[in-house]
Amino acid sequence: MITYNPKDWFTFIFRFHKADTLRKLAPLIFGISVYCWVIAFLELHVLKIPDNSHIKQITVMHTLLSFVISMLLVFRTNTAYDRWWEGRKQWGSLVNNSRNLAIKLHSMLGYEDAAHRSFFKKIIPMYASVLAHHLHAESTRLALDEQEHPELRELNTSQHLPNQVAKLIIQRVNKLYTEGKIKGDQLIILNNELQSFTDICGACERIKNTPIPYSYSVFLKKFIFFYVMTLPFSFALSLGYLAVPVVAFIFYVLASLEEIAEEIEDPFGGDENDLPMNKMAQNIKKHVVEILS
Template sequence: MITYNPKDWFTFIFRFHKADTLRQLAPLIIGISVYCWIVAFLELNVFRLSENSHVKNITAMHTLLSFVISMLLVFRTNTAYDRWWEGRKLWGSLVNNSRNLAIKLNAILGHEEAAHRSFFKKIIPMYASVLSHHLHAETTRLALDEHEHPELKNLDTNRHMPNQVASMMFQRVNRLYEEGKIKGDQLIVLNSELQSFTDIMGACERIKNTPIPFSYSVFLKKFIFFYVMTLPFSFVISLGYIAIPVVAFIFYVLASLELIAEEIEDPFGGDENDLPMIKMASNIKKHVAEILN
């Protein structure tokens, strides 16, 4: 995720970074500019259309459609940002719940329970790390001491990794209860914390696996395309060849909003504006280690 100072205007204006839509849209902008030049050449030099031509009345259609396309883009960007912000809130909850679980375990387990404390010190941040890889849909690599905790060898990378880690945490808590090291009311408290991990994972999977409806996304792209492709016919008569940069700029603005929405609607990807899950998992590991040390 890109960190920045929102008050630094001039740096943003003249700064081009990897996530800038201008880089992605450059080929299309060039193509639109060439298309607009062809239309301008035909209207001005071949057909020699004048200010009284009926083609100029196409502007009325653009005026009516501009309201519709603005409403569609507002809904599109708001929906995408809601998904991004919900993902951020879920990972914020995961950070807090990991700390809460570590704090409660630190109070319940005495310092003589070094083996159990060491297990939870590794397994709690391990859940965040596994979940981040799971949401990235990449193979998870776990850096744990298998000699100290041989039960971690039972992890099957072909199965749902976060569920396995959550199951291992609950099995250890249940084992502590059976050994009489925690009481029944303490088991209930810890169980609610462990259940919250799975609830967060399910909500993240809902965002990851449920994109914006296909028909809506396709319609918006077609709408923007045909809207921009008809702009030169009316703009050339009144603006001449100046219509070329004007149409290119309008296309850049409209298409950029759609590209930004596409990027942030999946907050768990690998784009620059996506959530820094690896960094948050690293912070969880640091905080849990401080609590259970």
């Protein structure tokens, strides 16, 4: 995720980063510009359409449709940002619940329970790491660090890995209860954090696996395309060759909004504006180790 100063205007205006839409849309902008120049050349020099032609009245259609396209783009960007913010809230909950679980276990376990403490130091942060890789990858795979993890030998990498790690956590907590390390009321206290891991995973999967409906996305792209493709017919008569940069800029604005929405609607990808899940998983590991040490 890009960290920036929202008050630095000049940096925003004159800086082009990897995620900038101008880089991605440059070929299309160039094609639209060439298309607009051809239309202007034909109307002004080949067909020599007079200024009072009815073609110039196409701007009335553009005026009417501009309200419709603005409402569609507002809905599109708001929906995409809601998905991004929902993903951030879920990972914020994962950070808090991991800390709370570690704090509660620290208060319940004695210092003589070194084996249990060592297990939870590894397994609680590992859930966040496994979930991050699960959401990044199309096919689930486990990416552990270089240390040995004998407590995870039962994991089957062909199955749902976050569920397996959550199962190991609950099994160890249940073992603490059967051994008398924690009481029944303490087990109930731990239940909220234990259950929240799977709830967060399910919510993130819902965002990851349910994009905006296909028909809506296709219609919006077609709408923008045909809207921009009809602009040169009227603009060339009123603006001349100046219509080329004007139409190119209009296309850049409309297409950029759609491009931004496509990027942020999946907050678990590898784009610069996506959530830094690996960094948050590292912070969880740091905090849990500090608490249980």
